[in-house]
Amino acid sequence: MKMRWIAAAAALVMLAAPVASAQPIIVLTGGASGVYYPLGVTIAKIYADIPGSQVEVQTTDGSVENLARLQQGSGQIAFALGDALQDAWTGNTAAGFDGKLDKLRVIGALYPSFIQIVATRDSGIRTLSDLKGRSLSVGAEKSGTELNAHAILAAAGLKESDLGRIENKDFAESAQLMAKKQLDATLQSAGLGVTSLKELSDNNEVVLVPVPKAVVRKMGAPFRLGMIPAGTYLGQSREIQTATVMNYLVTSAAVSDDLAYQMTRLVFDSLPELAIAHMVGSEIRRKNAARSGPVPLHPGAIRYYREKGLLR
Numbered sequence: 001m002k003m004r005w006i007a008a009a010a011a012l013v014m015l016a017a018p019v020a021s022a023q024p025i026i027v028l029t030g031g032a033s034g035v036y037y038p039l040g041v042t043i044a045k046i047y048a049d050i051p052g053s054q055v056e057v058q059t060t061d062g063s064v065e066n067l068a069r070l071q072q073g074s075g076q077i078a079f080a081l082g083d084a085l086q087d088a089w090t091g092n093t094a095a096g097f098d099g100k101l102d103k104l105r106v107i108g109a110l111y112p113s114f115i116q117i118v119a120t121r122d123s124g125i126r127t128l129s130d131l132k133g134r135s136l137s138v139g140a141e142k143s144g145t146e147l148n149a150h151a152i153l154a155a156a157g158l159k160e161s162d163l164g165r166i167e168n169k170d171f172a173e174s175a176q177l178m179a180k181k182q183l184d185a186t187l188q189s190a191g192l193g194v195t196s197l198k199e200l201s202d203n204n205e206v207v208l209v210p211v212p213k214a215v216v217r218k219m220g221a222p223f224r225l226g227m228i229p230a231g232t233y234l235g236q237s238r239e240i241q242t243a244t245v246m247n248y249l250v251t252s253a254a255v256s257d258d259l260a261y262q263m264t265r266l267v268f269d270s271l272p273e274l275a276i277a278h279m280v281g282s283e284i285r286r287k288n289a290a291r292s293g294p295v296p297l298h299p300g301a302i303r304y305y306r307e308k309g310l311l312r
Contacts (some may be wrong), residue, residue, distance in 0.1 A: 023052050023259065024053075024076065025044075026056050026058060026076050029079060030059065033195050034171050034194060035278055058075070062144050063081045064088075064095070064147070066078035066250070067080055067088040070251065071102075077255075081246075081248075082246040084147055085294050088101040103252045103253045105250070105253050105298035106297050107250060108248070108249050108267065109289050111247055113189045113247050114190070118206050118209070119184055123184040127209065128156040133162075137183055138167070139168065139169075139170065139174075139189070140170045144189060148187070152215065172195075175197065179204050201236070206235065208236055210241045225241065246293070248293060260301055261300035271286065286308065287310065
C-alpha cells in the first residue's frame with residue numbers, strides 16, 4: 001500500500017529515550033485535508049508523555065488501509081469508520097479485505113461521521129436520483145468513504161453505471177475539481193465542518209444533497225439517521241437529513257495491555273485538547289467511549305474504563 005510520510009515537526013514526536021530501545025507508536029490517520037489528521041497530530045503530541053515512546057503520524061488513504069496495516073503490524077493505533085471496522089472483522093472481501101482481521105481491538109468510540117454529499121449549484125443536483133448521468137467523487141480508493149458511497153448508492157437503487165463518471169479522489173482533490181467545474185459532486189464521510197467542504201462552500205456556490213430516512217433505514221447497521229445543522233457550511237440555510245456512522249480509535253492485539261491502557265487514558269483524559277484540534281473533538285464523550293461496537297475492546301482499554309466506572 002502506498003504510504004505518505006509526514007515530516008512536519010507537529011506530526012513527528014520523539015522522546016529523549018534512545019531510538020534503538022524506543023516503543024514505536026505509529027498513528028494512522030487519513031488524508032491531510034480530513035478530520036482524522038488534525039486529531040491524529042494532537043494525539044501524537046499527547047502520546048509523547050508515554051515513557052520510552054517514539055510517536056509518528058502517517059497519512060493514509062483511510063479506514064481500509066488503516067485496519068489492514070494494524071493487522072499487519074505496521075501501525076499501533078488508527079482511526080476507522082464503523083462500517084469498515086465491521087467489514088474488516090467479518091472479512092468482507094467485497095469491501096477490500098482479504099480475510100477476517102482478527103487482531104483488531106478497539107480503544108474507544110469517538111464521534112459520528114456524517115455522510116455529506118455536496119454538489120455544485122450549477123449541476124442541478126438536488127436529490128440522490130439527480131446523480132444519474134453526473135460525475136461524483138467517492139473518496140480515495142479503498143477508503144471508508146468509498147465504502148459509504150457504495151452503501152448509499154445501493155440503498156438508493158443507483159448502480160455505478162447510472163452515473164456519468166465516478167472519481168476516486170481524496171477530499172481536497174474532490175473540492176478542487178468542483179471549484180474548477182470539472183466535477184459535479186463529492187461524497188465525503190467526515191465530521192461536520194471538514195476543511196475541504198468548508199473551504200469549497202466559502203468560495204463556491206454549492207448545495208447539500210439529503211439522504212432520505214428510507215435510504216438510511218435500508219443501509220442498515222451500523223448506519224443511523226442524522227441531521228447536518230443549518231449554517232454548518234456557508235449558504236446552507238436549512239438542516240439536511242443524512243446517514244451517520246461512528247468513528248473508532250482502533251489498535252491491535254499485538255499491542256501490550258499496558259501500552260493500550262496508556263493510549264486509552266491519555267486520549268480520553270485529554271478531550272479538551274482534541275476539541276481544540278478540530279470542532280468534532282468536542283463531540284467525543286468519555287461516557288460513550290466504551291459503547292458496544294463491531295470489534296472487542298482491547299484489555300488495556302477495558303482496564304481504563306473499569307477504573308472510570310464505565311464497565312463492570
